Amino acid sequence: MTPMNQIPAVDLRLREFMDADEGWGREAGRLTFQRLMSFVEQHPGALVFRVSLGGVRRVDISFASETIVQLARRYRGEKGFCFIDLIDIDQRENFEAAAQRAKQPLLIWNRQGKPQVLGVEPSQGIADALKFALIKPKARAAEYAKSARNVSLTNASTKFKQLWEQGFLLRCEAASPSGGVEYVYFSAK
Amino acid sequence: MQQLTIRLPPRWVNGSALEQTLRAGPAPFDGSASDVHFHVPSRCNLMTEAAVRLLSLLNQLDHATRRVIIDFEDNEDVLGYLNRIGFFEVLSPNVSVLPKRPTAAKVRRYRGRNPNLVEIQRIDRNHRDGDLPKRLTEAIGRACENRPDVHELEGAAWTILAELIDNVFAHSETQLDGFAALQVYPNGNCLKVAVSDSGLGLLKTLRPALQNQAPKLAALRDIELLVEVFKQGLSRHGADRGCGLKGCADKAIKFGAELDVRLPQERVLLVSGTAGYTPNRAFCYSGLPLIWGTHLCFTFKLD
Numbered sequence: 465m466t467p468m469n470q471i472p473a474v475d476l477r478l479r480e481f482m483d484a485d486e487g488w489g490r491e492a493g494r495l496t497f498q499r500l501m502s503f504v505e506q507h508p509g510a511l512v513f514r515v516s517l518g519g520v521r522r523v524d525i526s527f528a529s530e531t532i533v534q535l536a537r538r539y540r541g542e543k544g545f546c547f548i549d550l551i552d553i554d555q556r557e558n559f560e561a562a563a564q565r566a567k568q569p570l571l572i573w574n575r576q577g578k579p580q581v582l583g584v585e586p587s588q589g590i591a592d593a594l595k596f597a598l599i600k601p602k603a604r605a606a607e608y609a610k611s612a613r614n615v616s617l618t619n620a621s622t623k624f625k626q627l628w629e630q631g632f633l634l635r636c637e638a639a640s641p642s643g644g645v646e647y648v649y650f651s652a653k
Numbered sequence: 654m655q656q657l658t659i660r661l662p663p664r665w666v667n668g669s670a671l672e673q674t675l676r677a678g679p680a681p682f683d684g685s686a687s688d689v690h691f692h693v694p695s696r697c698n699l700m701t702e703a704a705v706r707l708l709s710l711l712n713q714l715d716h717a718t719r720r721v722i723i724d725f726e727d728n729e730d731v732l733g734y735l736n737r738i739g740f741f742e743v744l745s746p747n748v749s750v751l752p753k754r755p756t757a758a759k760v761r762r763y764r765g766r767n768p769n770l771v772e773i774q775r776i777d778r779n780h781r782d783g784d785l786p787k788r789l790t791e792a793i794g795r796a797c798e799n800r801p802d803v804h805e806l807e808g809a810a811w812t813i814l815a816e817l818i819d820n821v822f823a824h825s826e827t828q829l830d831g832f833a834a835l836q837v838y839p840n841g842n843c844l845k846v847a848v849s850d851s852g853l854g855l856l857k858t859l860r861p862a863l864q865n866q867a868p869k870l871a872a873l874r875d876i877e878l879l880v881e882v883f884k885q886g887l888s889r890h891g892a893d894r895g896c897g898l899k900g901c902a903d904k905a906i907k908f909g910a911e912l913d914v915r916l917p918q919e920r921v922l923l924v925s926g927t928a929g930y931t932p933n934r935a936f937c938y939s940g941l942p943l944i945w946g947t948h949l950c951f952t953f954k955l956d
């Protein structure tokens with residue numbers, strides 16, 4: 465249980481795992497997924513994978529579904545995947561459609577460092593907690609309970625736990641100021 | 654030995670006109686007929702989706718041991734057009750073409766001369782051609798280069814072709830090749846993307862799986878079920894799948910595209926409204942003459 469000053473993150477260039485610059489179909493997606501998974505397994509210490517689509521011309525929905533979306537689902541709660549340059553409208557729609565179907569949230573960060581959630585909208589009850597967590601490098605339930613109106617510590621903990629379970633956030637254990645153990649939540653960034 | 658004659662009308666023939674012709678005449682798969690004769694008169698012009706459907710039908714009839722003749726005697730123009738789009742290269746060699754089947758050399762000579770025209774591409778289930786959607790979509794870049802949304806249009810057409818062709822590989826269960834074609838009609842202000850296979854048909858493979866997975870959906874009439882396939886995305890492989898066809902529909906709806914789905918004995922024409930494709934904007938035709946497979950055509954309006 466070592467508190468992390470920096471979240472261990474690795475860049476992942478999707479094109480390097482594809483046979484061509486167009487990702488077409490489930491079969492090609494499954495092949496790419498196997499390569500992606502061994503890459504992830506080669507980085508056991510990494511918690512976040514920053515996915516770049518540089519050099520990828522197109523992906524269809526089936527390919528999107530079998531690759532990054534499947535990867536995020538497979539490692540939900542353990543490792544996070546986010547897009548750092550998903551600007552092509554068509555690719556974005558296709559990843560969105562695939563993420564929606566898998567009920568797997570995926571974050572896109574734009575150049576200004578603003579996040580957008582693809583695939584799943586957080587429910588009203590946890591949306592504010594997610595907003596809070598996304599603007600901070602790390603967030604604790606106690607901090608959120610303190611800053612939000614009418615949110616108890618227990619309530620804040622529950623909301624963060626739900627966000628973690630649903631794949632919006634990651635978490636790790638850390639020493640709490642009171643001497644016990646608490647969870648520190650963070651997003652894939 | 655009995656012969657059937659199906660006469661196409663002397664005008665533009667799209668998917669609807671082809672259906673009208675087939676419904677008005679004898680059913681091509683009529684059990685008692687050993688010879689099926691198609692007559693293409695002068696002034697008859699085939700639009701992309703009609704051409705690929707007719708192609709599938711001719712090959713199916715040949716596969717079912719019918720003696721098939723297509724007669725262009727009065728219509729050299731459409732013969733030339735079909736030749737340029739590679740129709741005769743993928744038409745079964747057993748099908749007789751009158752007055753004469755064009756040679757392959759002539760086809761190659763015409764290729765690439767018209768930027769709006771794309772050859773019919775074979776979907777060979779034994780050999781996956783990784784460039785197929787790209788090759789078809791490139792025509793949009795050539796024909797619509799001045800449109801501000803050309804990139805988006807290309808992307809939408811590519812995704813539709815990629816998903817539909819992938820479905821032919823994954824689901825159609827056919828021994829015959831499928832076909833894909835794309836054509837921009839500048840005067841008709843539209844773009845047509847058509848994919849055709851000779852399999853069992855979309856609902857035939859979906860319904861048995863739905864009986865267990867989603868009995869409520871399985872109880873829907875064909876037209877309602879077909880709308881749901883494109884609206885919510887349904888797959889015989891379970892709730893995690895099916896997003897491909899839904900995604901195609903979503904892309905098409907953005908451009909107000911019509912979707913024409915021909916199944917073995919039914920056809921549904923979906924017209925997009927503010928709520929996308931809905932049953933009250935679907936036109937259904939049942940009890941149609943048999944054509945095996947799933948034949949889809951998206952018509953994008955290019956205003």
